[in-house]
Amino acid sequence: MKNVKWLTKIEIVDKDFIGYWQESGWSDTAEYQIFSRVDTPTPGEKRHPENATIAGVGFAGNRGITKVEVSLDGGKTWREAAVKERMSDHAWQLWAFEWKPEKDDSYLVAVRATEGTGAVQVQTMTDPAPNGATGYHTLVLTVDGSQPKPAA
Incomplete structure (x- = not known):
């Protein structure tokens, strides 16, 4: 049973309970996939070379994130x-x-994270069902010296 809300009754059973989401094909364990994304810049954004910082968030549940890597060439390096x-x-x-x-x-910016057990985020894109979404977040960043410089 996942995401229980407005509990009105508890029934004790002697076997694993298969709830609505499991019957609908979702994972029984629902372990968080390793996740990272770029929040800045936004897709298609143009930046001045002095304002090219790339930043975002990562998450892997209670395993934590130990490393994040950024690629500027679509994952080659x-x-x-x-x-x-x-x-x-x-x-x-x-x-x-x-x-x-x-x-x-x-x-072509891509980001990947490594979690506390040493597992690295997988590149293959998958949908959320049944085991959670996977894949690298990617976007194109255009560096253009004619863009406004960052404020000092």
Whole structure:
């Protein structure tokens, strides 16, 4: 049974209970998949080279996030981002990747996280049902020197 609300009765049974979501094909264990995403910049956004920081959040339930990596070439190469300590087992962890682009260009940004057991977020995109969504979050970032510089 998942996400119980407005409990009105408890029945004791001697076997595993198959609830609505399990009968509908969802996972019985409902373990969190490793998750990371880019929150800034937004998809299609153009940035000045001095304002090219990439940042977001990651989550892996009580396993925590130990590492976040950012790719600027669609996953061919990876660079490590700074990850903040988690505030609780139930809180997303903030991460940021500071970099200075060498040239104006469009970059295919991808992000992946590693959780506390050492497992790395899988690249393959899957739908939420039945075991939770997976895959790398990707977006295109255009670095353009004609964009406004960040405020000092």
